[in-house]
Structures are given as structure tokens and as C-alpha cells.
Amino acid sequence: MTISDIARLAGVSKATVSRVLNHKPDVDPVTRERILRIMEEHNFVPSVAASGLAAGKGHLIGVLVPALTWPLIPDIMRGIAEVVEETSYELVLYSIKTSNHERDRSDVINRILANRLIAGLLAIFPGQSARYLPALQRQGLPVVLLDDQGLPPEQLPWITADNRAGAYAATRHLIELGHRRIAHIQGPLKYQVSRERFQGYCDALQDYGLPLDPSLILQGDFMPPGGRACACQFFAMPERSRPTAIFAASDLTAYGVMGAAEEFGLRIPEDVSLVGFDDISSSGHMRPPLTTVRQPLTEMGRCALELLLSLLETPDRPGAALLRASPLLARFAGSPQSQSQTAMTATIESAEPVRLRLATTLVVRATTAPPPCYARL
Structure with a gap:
């Protein structure tokens, strides 16, 4: 009808x-x-889409996700939903294929351009697909990136977590417990977040006068199998040489470390301490509960959608003014220096386009403790 x-x-x-x-x-x-x-x-x-087109203004906001099964997505979508339910907009989900073919990654972008159904796009973890997003912006479609894993296009607004500071806090926590042989399982280095977390790890070692040992650094894939494989290499070392603590670049990587520890008959944290990164919902329910770095995922979702709504309402407004237009974003409109003095929850990398880096939090649970007695000698 x-x-x-x-x-x-x-x-x-x-x-x-x-x-x-x-x-x-x-x-x-x-x-x-x-x-x-x-x-x-x-x-x-x-038809919401048809009525929006007839009125000359879309009432749909697109959300581009890698897959709804990713463990970080539910918390981010919760923040997005909290904001959108207070507006007249509806959400349309687009999913990026996991294929490595460039044509497959660009298909969804071409579909968005062809359909013209949405008023704006929020892209979550677009990865290699991020290179196609400026084309949408050039066609007049506002685009905001959330926690892109690669280097985001310079002309697009971007919201992420402070990965480097979070990794620094995780490594410092282990150092202050007395650990000196601290291993790091990286994420894939093609991702900016992996490099930032590695840099935070290196910063902490340097500040505390500890050498960077290449034998204690392995590259994983953010997933449990990669974490397990890397941990098995560490645990196969002689007792006096193997790490007494591991900082994993993601919680899922840390889950793999737990499995490897069980396989080698090692106890966490008595024999080896473990810190993850993300604080996904299952981490507090692991046995033992995982010490990890919490990303403010729900707040990141809220801020990203608020920023997109500000772009829709006032597309020509300068970046700093966009931040002040929303009560949620207004607290981020000060200078980076003033924010550090007042313990604000984000820093601004640039005002044009808006770049926000939200603070992370170390959540100490039961997987960290002082090193074994032999390692304290």
C-alpha cells in the first residue's frame, strides 16, 4: 500500500x-x-525514507559496523541508541564484509551513495574501508569516524580512546607490583591502535628505567587463538627467562593467554600476572576476573552520534563551535592544556576537523599480583 x-x-x-x-x-x-x-x-x-526524501531531508542515520558480533559493538551501540531515541531519527545498519577484496569493501560505500537514504553516517571501526569515506563527505554526506583502527582520513571528524595512556597505565601497574620482565602481545601493527598501545608500553618501561627486550614482544591478532599462540612461546622459555607478567593488547588476546597458562600448568596471577585492554562485558566474569584497561565505549558511542547530529544541524559551523553546540560535547570544547589540569575525560587533537580522544581507566581485578619469589631476587 x-x-x-x-x-x-x-x-x-x-x-x-x-x-x-x-x-x-x-x-x-x-x-x-x-x-x-x-x-x-x-x-x-x-516509509520513513520516502517521507524524508519527499520533504528534502532524510530522517535516517547510517551506522557502518564491521560485524554486530564484535564484542565491543554492543556497548558502543548502547550509547548511540541512548542519543538517537531522543531524536526523530531512525538508524540504518550497514555491515562491512570481512573479505580482503577492495571491491567488496567499497561495495557498501557505493550502495550508500546510490540509495541516498541517510542524512549522515557514523562509521565504527571502518579499517581499510575508511579510505572510501571522504567520497561520501565530498558528496555532501556528513561522516564521523569512531575509533578507526587505521590512520583516519585527515578531513573527517574522529572519536577514539586514549590507547597510549591506557597502555602506559597497564604497564605501570605491573612495574609498581614489582615485575621487571613484562611481555607485550601486540595487535596487528597495520592498525593505529596497536601501535599506540605498544608505544604506551614502551613509554612506561623507559620512564621506569627498564630495558625494552625484543624477546618479550610478539604480535598477535586481537583474538584468543593469537593470544594463546604467543603466550605458549613465552611459557616455553626457561623459568628464569620467561615473563612474570603479560600485557595483552585486547581482552580477547588475554583470554587466549589464560588458556595457554592452563595448558602449561601456570597459575594466574601467582605464576604470571595478566592485563588486557578493552574491558568487554565478559572480562569481569572470567576466572579469575581480568585486570584490564576500560575503554569508555558507551560514552564514545554517545559522543560520536552527538557530533554527527551537530554536523547535520549546522554543517558549516567550525569544529570548536560544534563541540559547544551539544551539552554532552561542550565539556570537551576547552584547550588540551586546561583539560589536563581539570581532569577532563577527553583531549582535543584538533578543532578542524574535530578529533576527540576519550580517557581510559585501569580496572584492577584478580589477574595481577607481585611476581613469584624467584623473580624478586
Whole structure:
């Protein structure tokens, strides 16, 4: 059924049906009731996309995700949903294929350009697909990146977590417990977040006067199998040479370390301490509960959508003014120096385009303890 069908059955114009759909007051109550009854009898559902196009303004916001099964996605989507439910917008989800083919990665971008259904796009972990997103912006579609794993295009707004500071806090925690042989399982180095977390690890070792030992650094894949494989290499070392603590670049990597420790008969944290990164929902329920670095995922989702809404409402407003336009983002509108003095929860890398880096938090649970007695000698 279309609006034309409803108008014909009700004996009115399409404009009258449209006014009823948009809750306009200038429709006779009897006519309104007749139109609503016909809609109900025929299970008529108006097309949000079509009505937006007809009005010259879309009411749909696109959210581009790698896969809804990724463990970080639910918390991010919770923040997005909290903001969008207070607006008149609806969400449309687009998923990036995991294939390595350039054509497959660009297909979803071409589909967005061809359909013209959405008013703006929030891209979560776009990875290699990020290179195609400036084309959307050049076509007049506002785009915001959330926690891109590669280097984000310079012309796009971007919100992420402070990966380097979080990794520094994780490594410092282990050092202050007395550990000196601290291993690091990296994420894939093609990702900016992996390099930033490695740099935070290196910064802490340097500040505390500890050498960077290449034998204690292995590259994983952010997933449990990669963490398990790397940990097995560490645990196969002679007792006096192997690490007494491991900083894993993700919680899923840390889960793999736990499996390897069990395989080698090692106890966590008595024989080896372990810190992850992300604080996904299952980490607090592991046995033992995982010490990790918490990314403010829900707040990142909220801030990203607030920023996109600000771009939709005032597309020509300068970056700093965009931040002040939203109550949620306004607290991030000061200078980086003033924020560090007042313990704000984010820093601004640049105002044009907006770049926000939200603070992380070390969550100490039960997988960290002082090193074994032999390592303290």
C-alpha cells in the first residue's frame, strides 16, 4: 500500500494523508479517523525514507559496523541508541564484509551513495574501508569516524580512546607490583591502535628505567587463538627467562593467554600476572576476573552520534563551535592544556576537523599480583 492507495480509499488527497501521518492539526477529526482506520485495516506502514526524501531531508542515520558480533559493538551501540531515541531519527545498519577484496569493501560505500537514504553516517571501526569515506563527505554526506583502527582520513571528524595512556597505565601497574620482565602481545601493527598501545608500553618501561627486550614482544591478532599462540612461546622459555607478567593488547588476546597458562600448568596471577585492554562485558566474569584497561565505549558511542547530529544541524559551523553546540560535547570544547589540569575525560587533537580522544581507566581485578619469589631476587 502507498499513500496514493490510502488517499483513494479514503476519498481525500495525498496531501491530506501526509498531514495525518505528520500529525498536523489542520485535518477534520472525522476525516483523520477515517484515514487512520483505513491504514489500520490495510496494515499500512509509512516509509520513513520516502517521507524524508519527499520533504528534502532524510530522517535516517547510517551506522557502518564491521560485524554486530564484535564484542565491543554492543556497548558502543548502547550509547548511540541512548542519543538517537531522543531524536526523530531512525538508524540504518550497514555491515562491512570481512573479505580482503577492495571491491567488496567499497561495495557498501557505493550502495550508500546510490540509495541516498541517510542524512549522515557514523562509521565504527571502518579499517581499510575508511579510505572510501571522504567520497561520501565530498558528496555532501556528513561522516564521523569512531575509533578507526587505521590512520583516519585527515578531513573527517574522529572519536577514539586514549590507547597510549591506557597502555602506559597497564604497564605501570605491573612495574609498581614489582615485575621487571613484562611481555607485550601486540595487535596487528597495520592498525593505529596497536601501535599506540605498544608505544604506551614502551613509554612506561623507559620512564621506569627498564630495558625494552625484543624477546618479550610478539604480535598477535586481537583474538584468543593469537593470544594463546604467543603466550605458549613465552611459557616455553626457561623459568628464569620467561615473563612474570603479560600485557595483552585486547581482552580477547588475554583470554587466549589464560588458556595457554592452563595448558602449561601456570597459575594466574601467582605464576604470571595478566592485563588486557578493552574491558568487554565478559572480562569481569572470567576466572579469575581480568585486570584490564576500560575503554569508555558507551560514552564514545554517545559522543560520536552527538557530533554527527551537530554536523547535520549546522554543517558549516567550525569544529570548536560544534563541540559547544551539544551539552554532552561542550565539556570537551576547552584547550588540551586546561583539560589536563581539570581532569577532563577527553583531549582535543584538533578543532578542524574535530578529533576527540576519550580517557581510559585501569580496572584492577584478580589477574595481577607481585611476581613469584624467584623473580624478586
